[in-house]
Every structure is written in structure tokens, then in C-alpha cells.
Amino acid sequence: MSAGLSVHDFAVVSNEPVADGLMRVVFSAPELAAALRPGQFVNIHVPGDASQILRVPLSFSHADAAAGTVEIVYAVVGDATRRLSQMAPGATSTAVGPCGNPWPAVDGARRACVVAGGVGITPVVACARMLAGSGVAFDAVVGSQTAGRLWGADVLEALGAGTVAVTTDDGTAGRRGFTTDALADLLAQGGYDVVYTCGPEVMMAGVARICREAGVACRVSMERMMSCGFGACATCNVAMADGTYKSCCKDGPVFDAEEVAW
Ligand SMILES: Cc1cc2nc3c(=O)[nH]c(=O)nc-3n(C[C@H](O)[C@H](O)[C@H](O)COP(=O)(O)OP(=O)(O)OC[C@H]3O[C@@H](n4cnc5c(N)ncnc54)[C@H](O)[C@@H]3O)c2cc1C
Ligand code: FES
Structure with missing residues (x-):
């Protein structure tokens, strides 16, 4: 695992629907909340199925360092997100983070x-x-x-x-x-x-x-299917305009649109 990434315990504070098929989970993980920068993501272990060893990569909408909480809005699309939607307040698990790179400030942008x-x-x-x-x-x-x-x-x-x-x-x-x-x-x-x-x-x-x-x-x-989440497996390659590939998890998920081969 690359420098800066760690495994954090978390406890669900709330987990409720906010729109059709969309849920908002808020969990408590003070060190993670303080370390996350906008644009980065976390890799969550969702308990409930021992055969599922892959974590779920999810961006966040708010990392509140003062409250020690992380807010994520997510779509329920398959098994892991369905199990996540069933985690009630008080349920615990682990999240790896902060993953990837934050949104960059653009020099002089007003x-x-x-x-x-x-x-x-x-x-x-x-x-x-x-x-x-x-x-x-x-x-x-x-x-x-x-x-x-x-x-x-x-x-x-x-x-x-x-x-x-x-x-x-x-x-x-x-x-x-x-x-x-x-x-x-x-x-x-x-x-x-x-x-x-x-x-x-x-x-x-x-x-x-x-x-x-x-x-x-x-x-x-960018979004890609992910396995390791920290640059070791090449599952999440993104094709670049210059013919090379970069990993979505470690080099991204944020890219300059001009770099990407659309
Ligand atoms: C960096 C990153 C940030 C993300 N942030 C969010 C977020 O903030 N909110 C959110 O709702 N989702 C987000 N996702 C997508 C989320 O990880 C997937 O929806 C989740 O892994 C699906 O797991 P599942 O077991 O519920 O569904 P699965 O059964 O694994 O998949 C259900 C369907 O979704 C497709 N799918 C699964 N994972 C991905 C993926 N990574 N990219 C594209 N299609 C996929 C599958 O092909 C299938 O069609 C993010 C993904 C990445 C890589
Ligand atoms: S998920 Fe393994 S390199 Fe990105």
C-alpha cells in the first residue's frame, strides 16, 4: 500500500435514502475525515458476504474534520452497495484512504x-x-x-x-x-x-x-472497476491521449481532460 494510505475503522452515524436509488451514508472516522481532500476517494469493506473480498471505491461529498465524519452519496447498483444500504447506525467496518489525488486548484482561476x-x-x-x-x-x-x-x-x-x-x-x-x-x-x-x-x-x-x-x-x-485500489494490479487503467496508460486509483481519479484518450 502506498504512503499515506491506511485502514481506518468506521461506525455508521446515518444511512438514508436521498432520492430514487440513491443513499447518503455518514460515518464516523476522525483521522480519515481529517486526512481526506476533495476529489479523493475511500475503499470500503462492506460486511455481510465472506466471499466478497474486494472493497468498494466511493468518492465523498463532505469530509468534516471538526465532526470527524465522512458523507458519501451512493447509488445502489449491485450486491455490495445493497449490503452497504443495509448498514444501520452503529454498524462498523473499515475504510482504506485517502485514495487517489484531489481536485487540483487551477492557478489564477477566479x-x-x-x-x-x-x-x-x-x-x-x-x-x-x-x-x-x-x-x-x-x-x-x-x-x-x-x-x-x-x-x-x-x-x-x-x-x-x-x-x-x-x-x-x-x-x-x-x-x-x-x-x-x-x-x-x-x-x-x-x-x-x-x-x-x-x-x-x-x-x-x-x-x-x-x-x-x-x-x-x-x-x-474518472471511474473504473478497481481491485487493489492503490496502483498494484492494473485493473483500473485509463488510456491517455499520448498512447500510454495511467491507473485511475493511484494516478487519478482526477485527470486533466486534455490528457485522456476519449
Ligand atoms: C474512484 C471511484 C469513485 C466512486 N465513487 C462513487 C460514488 O461516490 N457514489 C457511487 O454511487 N458510486 C461510486 N463509484 C462506483 C462504485 O464503486 C460502484 O457502483 C460499486 O463498486 C458497485 O458495487 P456493487 O457490488 O454494488 O455492484 P456490482 O454488482 O459490482 O456492479 C453493478 C453494476 O455497476 C457496474 N460497476 C461496478 N463498479 C463499477 C465501477 N467502478 N465503474 C463503473 N461501473 C461499475 C458493474 O459493471 C455492474 O453493471 C465510484 C467508483 C470509483 C472507481
Ligand atoms: S485498482 Fe489496482 S491498480 Fe488501480
């Missing part, structure tokens, strides 16, 4: 836009906290398939986002269409220095293209 698709909202909320804390003005685009699966627009507003543009694929909330449509309109107004994004890869590819055309820096948080 205005940013954050773009979240689906459960990509989790590290995007952490990014917004970072921007708010460092005095960078920001707007936000939050998209989901349908109104029932939306989470986080109000959180981003409370964190100080100027504009929060909501999009849904089916038009049941906000603008009907994709996050990329709303982002293109915002960037057309000018004045942005950097865009931070996490969501489905096809969406991030679109965000990267729009940013390149607008001459705005873009940082993306």
Missing part, C-alpha cells in the same frame, strides 16, 4: 463551473466546498435521468453557486436535455477559467470537447 451527471454529484459537491473555501466563484450544472433521481442542486446552492442549472433526460425537472447543453450555454457567456466534472464517461467526453472549443481548462474525475 471563476469555475462544476458539472455533475447522476451519482457523479458526490465528488462534485466536495469540489464545490473546495471552491467556496478558497473564494473561487462558481456555477453548477446538475443532471440526472429523471426528477426522482436528482440530488445535490440545493446543496450546491447553499454552498454559494451563482447559477445552478438542472437538466433531466425526460424533462421532469429543470431543462429537458443533457448537462452538456446547459454547460455550452454557460460557457458561451464567457468568464470561466476552469470546469470540474464527474459523471458518465460519455458525458465527460462531451464536457471535455465543449471546454476545449471554449478554451477553458477541464478536470475530470
Whole structure:
């Protein structure tokens, strides 16, 4: 395991639904909460199935050093996340972290836009906290398939986002269409220095293209299936534009969009 990573005991404080298929878990792990930086992730052991030895990589939306807690919004998609959704307050396990690299500050950036698709909202909320804390003005685009699966627009507003543009694929909330449509309109107004994004890869590819055309820096948080979570197994390779590969877990999960082979 690389330097800085350790195994932390945690105890669930709360674990509740926040939207259709989306849960928010808050757990207590004071040393981990103090060490995590926005954009990094944790690798959680979810108890309940001895045959499942792999940990679950999850980003976080808030690491509260004062309270000693970590907040994660996650989608229930398969066995491990279903078992995680059943961990009641008081349940205990372990989390490895801090994993990966944080969202980088972009030199001289004064205005940013954050773009979240689906459960990509989790590290995007952490990014917004970072921007708010460092005095960078920001707007936000939050998209989901349908109104029932939306989470986080109000959180981003409370964190100080100027504009929060909501999009849904089916038009049941906000603008009907994709996050990329709303982002293109915002960037057309000018004045942005950097865009931070996490969501489905096809969406991030679109965000990267729009940013390149607008001459705005873009940082993306990539997702890959993971095994070790610390750079030892090559499960999580991300193809780079120069023909090389980087590991999502150790070199990422945040990359400069220009480095990635979309
Ligand atoms: C760095 C990182 C941060 C992440 N942060 C979050 C987060 O904040 N919130 C959240 O809800 N999820 C996040 N994920 C995804 C999460 O790890 C997977 O949803 C989880 O591992 C699924 O486990 P499962 O056993 O419930 O489902 P499985 O049965 O393993 O999978 C269910 C479905 O999801 C697909 N899947 C599983 N893992 C991944 C993955 N890593 N990437 C793409 N598809 C996958 C499978 O192919 C399958 O179709 C993150 C992943 C990474 C790599
Ligand atoms: S998961 Fe093993 S190298 Fe990334």
C-alpha cells in the first residue's frame, strides 16, 4: 500500500435514502475525515458476504474534520452497495484512504463551473466546498435521468453557486436535455477559467470537447472497476491521449481532460 494510505475503522452515524436509488451514508472516522481532500476517494469493506473480498471505491461529498465524519452519496447498483444500504447506525467496518489525488486548484482561476451527471454529484459537491473555501466563484450544472433521481442542486446552492442549472433526460425537472447543453450555454457567456466534472464517461467526453472549443481548462474525475485500489494490479487503467496508460486509483481519479484518450 502506498504512503499515506491506511485502514481506518468506521461506525455508521446515518444511512438514508436521498432520492430514487440513491443513499447518503455518514460515518464516523476522525483521522480519515481529517486526512481526506476533495476529489479523493475511500475503499470500503462492506460486511455481510465472506466471499466478497474486494472493497468498494466511493468518492465523498463532505469530509468534516471538526465532526470527524465522512458523507458519501451512493447509488445502489449491485450486491455490495445493497449490503452497504443495509448498514444501520452503529454498524462498523473499515475504510482504506485517502485514495487517489484531489481536485487540483487551477492557478489564477477566479471563476469555475462544476458539472455533475447522476451519482457523479458526490465528488462534485466536495469540489464545490473546495471552491467556496478558497473564494473561487462558481456555477453548477446538475443532471440526472429523471426528477426522482436528482440530488445535490440545493446543496450546491447553499454552498454559494451563482447559477445552478438542472437538466433531466425526460424533462421532469429543470431543462429537458443533457448537462452538456446547459454547460455550452454557460460557457458561451464567457468568464470561466476552469470546469470540474464527474459523471458518465460519455458525458465527460462531451464536457471535455465543449471546454476545449471554449478554451477553458477541464478536470475530470474518472471511474473504473478497481481491485487493489492503490496502483498494484492494473485493473483500473485509463488510456491517455499520448498512447500510454495511467491507473485511475493511484494516478487519478482526477485527470486533466486534455490528457485522456476519449
Ligand atoms: C474512484 C471511484 C469513485 C466512486 N465513487 C462513487 C460514488 O461516490 N457514489 C457511487 O454511487 N458510486 C461510486 N463509484 C462506483 C462504485 O464503486 C460502484 O457502483 C460499486 O463498486 C458497485 O458495487 P456493487 O457490488 O454494488 O455492484 P456490482 O454488482 O459490482 O456492479 C453493478 C453494476 O455497476 C457496474 N460497476 C461496478 N463498479 C463499477 C465501477 N467502478 N465503474 C463503473 N461501473 C461499475 C458493474 O459493471 C455492474 O453493471 C465510484 C467508483 C470509483 C472507481
Ligand atoms: S485498482 Fe489496482 S491498480 Fe488501480
